Structures are given as C-alpha cells and as structure tokens.
Amino acid sequence: MSDPLLEVRDLHVDIPLAHGSLRAVRGIDFHVDRGELLCIVGESGCGKSLTSLALMNLLPSRARRRAAALRFAGQDLTALPERRMADLRGNRMAMIFQEPMTSLNPAYTIGNQLTEALTRHRRVTAAQARDRAVHLLERVGITAAASRLGQYPHQLSGGLRQRVMIAMALMCGPELIIADEPTTALDVTIQAQILHLLRELQREFGMAVVLITHDLGVVARIADRVAVMYAGEIVETGRVDALFAAPAHPYTRGLLACIPVPGRTRPGEMLGSIPGIVPSLTGNLDGCAFRNRCGEARDICARTVPWGHGAGGQAVRCVNAGVA
Amino acid sequence: MLRFALRRIAVAIAVAFTVSLACFLLLHLSGDLATAIAGPEATAAQIDTVRRQYGLDRPLAVQFGDWLWHAVQLDFGRSYYFQDRVIDLIASRLPVTMILGGLALAFALVVAVPLGVVAAIRRDSWIDRLALLIAVLGQAMPSFWFGLTLIIVFSVQLRWLPASGADSWQGFILPVVALGYYATPAIMRLTRTGMLDVLGSDYIRTARAKGLRTGTIMFKHALRNAIIPVIALAAVQLGFMLGGSLVIEAVFSLHGLGYLAWEAIARNDYPVMQAIVLILAMIYILLTLGADLLNALIDPRIRVR
Amino acid sequence: MTDTLSLATHLPPRSLLAGALRRVLGHHGLMLGGIILLFVALVAIFAPLLAPHDPYAQNLSRRLIPPIWHAKGTWEHVLGTDKLGRDYLSRLIYGSRLSLMIGLSATLISGLIGTTLGVLAGYFGGRTDAVINYLITTRLAMPVVLVALAVASLVGGSLQVVILVLGLLLWDRFAVVTRSATMQVCHGDYIAAAQAIGCSTSRILLSELLPNILNALIVVATLEMAHAILLEATLSFLGLGVPPPAPSWGLMIAEGKQYMFFSPWVITIPGVTLLVLVLAINLVGDGIRDASAPENRN
Numbered sequence: 027m028s029d030p031l032l033e034v035r036d037l038h039v040d041i042p043l044a045h046g047s048l049r050a051v052r053g054i055d056f057h058v059d060r061g062e063l064l065c066i067v068g069e070s071g072c073g074k075s076l077t078s079l080a081l082m083n084l085l086p087s088r089a090r091r092r093a094a095a096l097r098f099a100g101q102d103l104t105a106l107p108e109r110r111m112a113d114l115r116g117n118r119m120a121m122i123f124q125e126p127m128t129s130l131n132p133a134y135t136i137g138n139q140l141t142e143a144l145t146r147h148r149r150v151t152a153a154q155a156r157d158r159a160v161h162l163l164e165r166v167g168i169t170a171a172a173s174r175l176g177q178y179p180h181q182l183s184g185g186l187r188q189r190v191m192i193a194m195a196l197m198c199g200p201e202l203i204i205a206d207e208p209t210t211a212l213d214v215t216i217q218a219q220i221l222h223l224l225r226e227l228q229r230e231f232g233m234a235v236v237l238i239t240h241d242l243g244v245v246a247r248i249a250d251r252v253a254v255m256y257a258g259e260i261v262e263t264g265r266v267d268a269l270f271a272a273p274a275h276p277y278t279r280g281l282l283a284c285i286p287v288p289g290r291t292r293p294g295e296m297l298g299s300i301p302g303i304v305p306s307l308t309g310n311l312d313g314c315a316f317r318n319r320c321g322e323a324r325d326i327c328a329r330t331v332p333w334g335h336g337a338g339g340q341a342v343r344c345v346n347a348g349v350a
Numbered sequence: 351m352l353r354f355a356l357r358r359i360a361v362a363i364a365v366a367f368t369v370s371l372a373c374f375l376l377l378h379l380s381g382d383l384a385t386a387i388a389g390p391e392a393t394a395a396q397i398d399t400v401r402r403q404y405g406l407d408r409p410l411a412v413q414f415g416d417w418l419w420h421a422v423q424l425d426f427g428r429s430y431y432f433q434d435r436v437i438d439l440i441a442s443r444l445p446v447t448m449i450l451g452g453l454a455l456a457f458a459l460v461v462a463v464p465l466g467v468v469a470a471i472r473r474d475s476w477i478d479r480l481a482l483l484i485a486v487l488g489q490a491m492p493s494f495w496f497g498l499t500l501i502i503v504f505s506v507q508l509r510w511l512p513a514s515g516a517d518s519w520q521g522f523i524l525p526v527v528a529l530g531y532y533a534t535p536a537i538m539r540l541t542r543t544g545m546l547d548v549l550g551s552d553y554i555r556t557a558r559a560k561g562l563r564t565g566t567i568m569f570k571h572a573l574r575n576a577i578i579p580v581i582a583l584a585a586v587q588l589g590f591m592l593g594g595s596l597v598i599e600a601v602f603s604l605h606g607l608g609y610l611a612w613e614a615i616a617r618n619d620y621p622v623m624q625a626i627v628l629i630l631a632m633i634y635i636l637l638t639l640g641a642d643l644l645n646a647l648i649d650p651r652i653r654v655r
Numbered sequence: 656m657t658d659t660l661s662l663a664t665h666l667p668p669r670s671l672l673a674g675a676l677r678r679v680l681g682h683h684g685l686m687l688g689g690i691i692l693l694f695v696a697l698v699a700i701f702a703p704l705l706a707p708h709d710p711y712a713q714n715l716s717r718r719l720i721p722p723i724w725h726a727k728g729t730w731e732h733v734l735g736t737d738k739l740g741r742d743y744l745s746r747l748i749y750g751s752r753l754s755l756m757i758g759l760s761a762t763l764i765s766g767l768i769g770t771t772l773g774v775l776a777g778y779f780g781g782r783t784d785a786v787i788n789y790l791i792t793t794r795l796a797m798p799v800v801l802v803a804l805a806v807a808s809l810v811g812g813s814l815q816v817v818i819l820v821l822g823l824l825l826w827d828r829f830a831v832v833t834r835s836a837t838m839q840v841c842h843g844d845y846i847a848a849a850q851a852i853g854c855s856t857s858r859i860l861l862s863e864l865l866p867n868i869l870n871a872l873i874v875v876a877t878l879e880m881a882h883a884i885l886l887e888a889t890l891s892f893l894g895l896g897v898p899p900p901a902p903s904w905g906l907m908i909a910e911g912k913q914y915m916f917f918s919p920w921v922i923t924i925p926g927v928t929l930l931v932l933v934l935a936i937n938l939v940g941d942g943i944r945d946a947s948a949p950e951n952r953n
Binding site: 082084112113114115116117120121123125128129130131132133134142143146147178180191194 | 551552553555556557558559560561562563566571574575648649650651
C-alpha cells in the first residue's frame with residue numbers, strides 16, 4: 027500500500043482570546059490517498075473550514091496551527107518556510123472556496139486571473155497560458171470560453187464564477203484539491219452540476235480531493251471516504267457506504283436520523299433531532315465532547331475516549347463501538 | 351457614458367455660476383462697495399461719483415446679469431486697481447498656482463500612499479504609529495504656521511533654501527511641502543483603511559491560495575482596489591489646495607492666483623475677486639468630475655452601468 | 656469559520672455604561688485629547704486668575720524679552736514679551752478663551768444650519784434632497800478662505816463677524832453626515848417594522864433618528880470646531896480676523912512675523928499652542944468615533 031498523498035496527525039488550531047484560547051481543532055488525524063475523494067462533514071462551527079485553511083497555511087493571522095505530522099507527498103509542511111509553501115500553493119495543492127461572488131478580484135479579467143495562476147509556477151508564454159485557460163474553461167463546462175477571458179467577474183453568475191474557480195485551481199494540474207463547501211452558496215440545481223463536475227475531473231486527472239461540507243447529501247453523492255467532525259474532533263471516519271449503512275458513532279447516527287429519506291420516511295413521521303447544543307470550545311474539554319447530548323454516555327466518557335471499530339471497518343471514537 | 355459626462359459638465363457650469371451668485375450677493379449685501387472703493391477719506395459726493403462710475407447704482411439683478419453675460423464670453427472687465435483686463439491678470443498668475451498645486455498633490459501622494467500601504471501591511475507596528483502621528487500632526491497644524499516654521503528652519507537656520515519667490519525652482523520646494531502636507535493625512539488614512547479592508551477580502555485569500563508572491567498580491571491585487579477611493583479624494587484635496595493656496599502664496603510671496611486674490615481683497619478690487627472665485631469654483635468642479643471619470647475607467651464595475 | 660470565531664465572544668454580560676466607559680478609558684487618544692482639552696478649558700475659564708499680567712498692558716521698555724530658557728529671560732515674563740512689551744504667557748492664556756469661544760460659537764451656528772439641511776434632505780428625499788445636495792455642492796466648490804476674507808474686508812474684522820462668517824460657511828460636513836444618517840434611519844427596514852406594529856412616524860424619528868444622528872453629530876462637531884479654530888487663526892494671521900489688540904493666537908503669529916528671523920519663539924509658541932489645542936480636539940473626535948463604532952475597530 028503506497029503512502030497517502032496527504033497525511034495529517036494530531037492537528038490543532040487555536041485562536042488566542044483576551045482570556046485563554048479557543049481550541050477550534052483539537053487533535054485530528056486523517057489521510058487522503060492519491061486519486062481518492064475524502065469528505066469532511068460536520069455542522070457549522072465544528073472546525074472543518076479551519077482545518078482546510080490549516081492544510082494550506084492560509085489561516086487568519088491570529089490563529090495558531092500545530093501538528094505532530096502534516097505531510098504532503100512525503101514533505102513536512104509544518105517545517106516549510108512560507109516562500110516554499112507559496113511554491114506549493116496553486117501548483118501541487120490548490121483550493122476552492124465557498125463564496126464565488128467575492129473570491130475573484132473585481133478589477134481584473136477572468137483571463138488575467140487564470141493565466142497568472144499558471145505563469146507564477148511554470149515557464150510558459152502568455153499565449154500558452156491563455157490556451158490552457160481556454161481549454162480548462164471548456165472542460166469545466168463554460169461555453170464560448172475564449173470570449174470569457176476578457177470578461178470581468180461581475181459579468182458572470184455565481185455558478186459560472188465557481189466553475190472559473192475550479193478551472194483556476196486546475197491550471198497547474200495539482201495533485202490535491204481542497205474544496206471548502208464549494209456548492210453551499212449556489213442554487214440547488216447548480217450544486218448538483220458542480221459536484222458532478224468535480225467528481226468527473228477528479229477521476230479524469232487522478233487528483234485527490236478533500237471536500238468540506240455540512241451536507242450529508244453531498245457526501246452520499248460523491249465521497250469515497252468520509253470523516254465526521256464534531257466540536258473540533260473527528261469522531262468517525264471510514265468508507266462512505268459503510269458509514270451510511272451502519273453508522274457507529276452516536277453523533278453520526280443522530281445526523282442520519284435527521285434527514286428525511288424519500289421512500290423510507292413516512293409522511294407525518296417525526297424527524298430525528300439531537301438534543302442539546304455544541305459545547306463551548308474554550309475552557310476544559312476532557313473526554314468526549316458529545317457526551318452531554320449522547321443517549322449512551324457512560325462515566326468513562328468524561329475521562330478518555332478510545333478509538334474503536336465500527337461494523338463496516340470504519341474507525342470510531344467511541345467507547346461503545348465494538349473493539350474488534 | 352458620454353451623456354453622463356455631458357450632464358455632469360452642465361451641472362458643473364450651473365454650480366460654478368451659483369457660486370458666483372452667492373459670492374456676488376455676499377459681497378454686495380455685506381457692505382457698500384462704493385464706499386469701500388472710494389476709501390475712508392472720501393466725501394459723499396466722491397462716493398456717489400464712484401458709484402455711478404462703476405455701475406454700482408444699478409439694481410443688483412442687472413449688475414449680476416451684466417457680469418454674467420460678459421463672464422460667459424470670458425470678459426471679466428478691468429481690474430479697478432491694476433487697470434489691466436482681469437482675464438489677462440488671471441492668465442498671467444494662474445500657471446504659478448497650478449504648478450504649486452500640482453506639485454503639492456504629487457508630494458502628498460508620494461508620501462502618503464506608500465506610507466498608508468506599509469502602515470496597513472505592518473499594522474500596529476512602529477511604522478503604523480509613525481504614519482498615524484504624521485497624519486494627526488498634519489491635520490492639526492495651521493498651514494501658514496508650518497510654512498513659517500519651514501522658513502525658519504530651512505532658510506534661516508540651515509540656509510539651504512530660499513525663503514520666498516518663484517525665481518528659481520528651489521523657491522518652490524518649501525511652499526510645495528507646506529501646501530502638500532495639508533493633504534497628506536487624509537490620503538494616508540484613506541489608503542491605509544482601504545488597504546486594510548481589501549487585505550481582509552476573499553479575493554486576496556484566493557490570490558494567496560494560488561501561491562502568488564507577496565509583492566504581486568500587495569501591488570497588483572490589493573492596491574489596485576484600495577486606490578479607487580483615494581483618487582476621488584486626491585482630486586478633492588487638489589481643489590481645496592488650489593482654493594487655500596492663498597495663504598501659502600502670501601507667506602512665500604509667490605505671485606500666483608491666490609496672491610492676486612489677496613491683493614484684490616486688500617484693494618477692494620471686486621472684478622478680480624469675482625472672477626477668481628468663479629475660476630476656482632470651476633476648477634474644483636472639473637476636478638471632481640475628472641475624478642469620477644477616472645474612477646469609471648479604473649473600476650470595471652462602474653463602467654458597465 | 657466565522658461561526659467558530661463568533662463563539663469566541665462568550666464574554667460575561669456587563670452594563671452598557673460600564674462597557675462604554677471601558678472603551679473610553681482604554682482609548683489612549685481619546686484620554687489624551689480629553690485631558691488636554693479639559694486643561695485648556697480650565698485655563699480659559701480661570702484666565703483672570705492664572706494670567707500673571709494684563710494681556711493688553713504695553714510696556715515699551717520691555718519689548719521682545721526672550722522666554723525663560725534663554726539667557727536673557729526673566730521669571731517675571733516666563734514666556735517673554737512681544738513687540739509692544741505685552742506679557743506673552745498672559746496673552747496666550749487669554750487667547751485660549753478666544754479660540755474656544757470662536758470654535759464653539761461657529762460650530763453651533765454651522766451645526767444648526769447643517770443639521771437642519773441634512774435632516775430635511777434625508778427625511779423628505781426627492782426634490783428637497785436634490786436642492787439641498789445642489790446647495791452642498793455649491794458650498795464645497797466655493798473657496799472658503801477667499802470668500803471669508805472678502806466679506807471680512809468689507810464689513811470690517813471683528814469677533815462677531817468672524818464667528819458669523821465661519822458659522823455660515825462651515826456647515827457642509829454637518830449636512831452631509833446628518834443627511835446620510837437620516838437616510839439610513841428613514842429607509843431602514845426597522846422603520847417599516849415599527850410602523851407595522853403601530854408606532855407613529857414622529858415618535859419613531861425621535862427615538863430612532865436622534866440617537867443615531869447624535870453620535871455622528873458629535874464627531875463632526877469636534878472636527879468642525881478644530882477646523883473653525885484653524886480658520887480663525889488663518890484669518891487673523893492675514894489681518895482680517897479678530898482685530899488687534901485682541902490676543903488671538905493667529906494674530907500673535909502675524910505680529911511676530913517680522914521678528915521671526917531673530918526671535919523665532921514669537922511665532923513658535925502660539926503655533927504650538929494652536930497645534931496642541933487642535934490636536935486635542937481631533938483626538939477627542941476620532942476617539943469618540945472609534946469608541947462608539949460597532950466592534951470593528953480591531
């Protein structure tokens with residue numbers, strides 16, 4: 027088994043406050059193999075966006091990142107000076123953001139912003155860069171691509187802008203794409219198209235993708251593997267079919283119960299909900315963060331939480347999971 | 351786009367003449383012009399003669415209408431004091447003021463914009479505080495006093511630069527600094543605020559995610575967006591500086607438009623005064639119009655409208 | 656990401672006043688400016704008690720004595736004397752009265768004019784707004800110093816004339832700011848919401864408009880006061896402001912101008928006091944703006 031393309035061990039992201047600090051990401055481990063699509067799913071505020079920014083070292087200046095290991099293609103990212111990191115960004119690892127309406131510079135043309143992504147990292151002529159931009163725009167499904175190069179971002183719709191962002195991420199042929207909720211800000215019909223596009227491109231170019239989302243529907247549609255995040259921790263991770271068939275962690279089970287499934291959920295039936303609220307991420311956080319809302323919590327949950335295995339082979343952070 | 355510009359020019363002309371009307375009314379209603387011109391020693395008969403001689407006995411509306419009619423043809427009459435045509439006087443003095451104003455604005459931009467950019471990038475550092483200090487001092491200092499202090503330091507004690515006159519280019523250095531310093535704080539602050547806003551925006555994050563170099567991000571992506579409001583401000587500041595150049599020209603004995611206005615006021619030379627007010631108002635309005643047009647050129651979002 | 660950060664503001668609730676006080680005291684500029692301003696105000700109020708000499712008393716045998724840090728200085732005239740032998744320190748102290756009075760009065764007048772125009776424009780909109788906008792543009796296009804000088808030369812320079820002229824010319828920023836503040840309030844959704852639950856328009860405007868405008872008004876008022884003080888100094892320097900023998904700081908600079916090459920302190924001292932006063936007022940204005948802005952001042 028070859029080494030994973032991206033390996034993350036014990037990643038922490040802390041945000042210092044006036045008193046103490048907010049521990050937004052609390053020691054998570056995951057990996058992504060070449061050509062595989064990992065979804066990180068969780069509710070708002072669980073730390074998944076900060077995780078994606080931490081990978082590329084694009085955190086806001088106040089935030090602090092540390093990890094036991096953060097390796098991309100064998101290279102240790104934590105020890106990398108910023109200049110070398112900038113060489114990697116946009117080149118071998120690229121990122122797509124959530125808000126297409128504001129993620130492009132309004133003062134420059136699409137073509138300008140696309141080609142600069144390439145010319146920064148490769149010795150190509152302007153014409154070559156333009157050709158690649160046109161090629162990629164067509165590949166992401168934008169018609170009349172050549173004429174689009176001269177257009178400005180405000181002249182395009184949200185869905186088109188997001189396609190441009192995807193094309194921009196692909197300009198240098200990256201090995202890893204990190205997509206932070208790329209479809210959340212789009213209409214439902216466009217969402218499906220963009221997801222489908224991402225899946226296709228991933229298969230075609232053999233890229234690894236880390237897709238951040240809060241929508242289990244997205245996960246079901248395109249993920250190979252899933253990691254479920256809650257309150258800054260990963261509580262369950264495994265293959266997508268195993269997770270949906272037999273979710274092991276109480277939180278995952280709670281999430282799945284909340285979703286109405288056409289065909290299975292009967293009309294008038296009460297949808298599930300998870301009682302309680304997400305705990306504060308400042309202050310003391312021993313044991314399992316979910317225990318206050320969990321129907322199966324035991325005394326030991328307040329102290330330590332071991333990793334176990336679920337029925338489908340997924341790793342679960344729960345005392346109740348069978349240790350097989 | 352053309353219709354937009356034409357409409358603005360029409361408004362500009364209307365405003366300029368409203369300014370003239372306001373000035374005309376303020377002057378004629380503040381006091382008796384004939385008495386002022388005739389002087390404190392004049393007899394009633396002499397004052398009457400002056401009144402008739404300068405047409406000051408006609409109704410106000412007629413006086414203004416007459417002036418307006420001639421002004422549109424660029425005929426501003428003759429100076430009471432100099433006996434030359436007003437238009438000639440203005441034409442001979444205007445270049446000095448334009449040069450002074452232009453150089454002062456250039457000075458302000460060269461100092462304020464880089465300072466604002468660096469202050470934004472290195473927020474809360476010593477250079478940020480220094481920039482803020484310069485801004486705060488610049489806004490609090492009376493410009494005439496700054497001019498005098500510059501003279502004391504650089505002309506008298508260090509003897510590097512001449513104290514007055516436009517004979518040589520060195521004579522322009524101190525007045526340019528004194529006048530330009532007036533606009534520096536506002537421009538610096540706006541640049542800094544604009545950069546701080548822009549640096550926090552999503553497209554800068556995208557630029558970083560593409561692995562672009564810091565210089566590219568700062569100057570190509572950030573500054574280009576941050577500078578847009580600064581241009582409008584620069585135009586307005588230039589307008590203010592031209593209007594306020596009177597003080598600097600008086601302190602440094604530069605024979606520009608402001609100095610001419612100063613002389614005219616001292617000598618109750620109303621045709622000159624009226625004409626200068628109109629000219630300065632027109633320049634200000636044209637500057638703001640130019641700034642709007644420049645904005646439309648630079649910001650593609652405005653253009654399409 | 657924003658949600659995680661917003662979770663971080665789980666600070667214990669405090670009273671509104673305590674919060675405001677904390678912000679005021681924590682803002683160094685505001686504190687510094689406030690202290691200086693208070694000091695100057697006290698000096699102005701207690702001028703007769705503080706001034707060692709009569710500011711108008713001339714003594715031609717004691718002309719141009721340098722300040723105390725010079726070799727020829729004397730403790731009797733701590734800051735020296737001017738060309739007519741008048742004590743500099745006393746004139747400086749009485750001059751503070753002049754500056755503050757002119758600043759306050761002119762700001763009051765221009766504030767009344769500007770606020771009225773601004774509120775009318777913002778509230779009624781449409782034609783009224785267009786007309787008032789036109790007036791504002793006209794005022795901005797006018798070279799203020801020139802016009803002020805011209806009027807002053809005709810009417811004759813005096814304290815009242817200066818205050819009146821400044822008050823009639825400096826209302827533009829008041830109008831602009833109150834206009835936009837009024838428009839924001841009037842066209843905000845919460846006005847419609849309040850009307851939907853039955854509040855009368857006038858009550859809404861009084862309870863919503865006034866507090867919102869007050870904030871911006873105070874900031875503009877301080878800045879315009881500084882502006883007025885500087886303009887008066889300029890007018891007096893050019894000889895068309897407050898007439899001699901008044902101890903206007905601008906006038907003191909003008910009177911000292913011919914001696915400045917040999918006795919630079921005659922213009923340095925009043926200039927520095929002007930600078931410090933205007934600086935203090937600006938700091939207070941900026942500080943109020945910062946301290947009352949929503950939590951984006953970081």
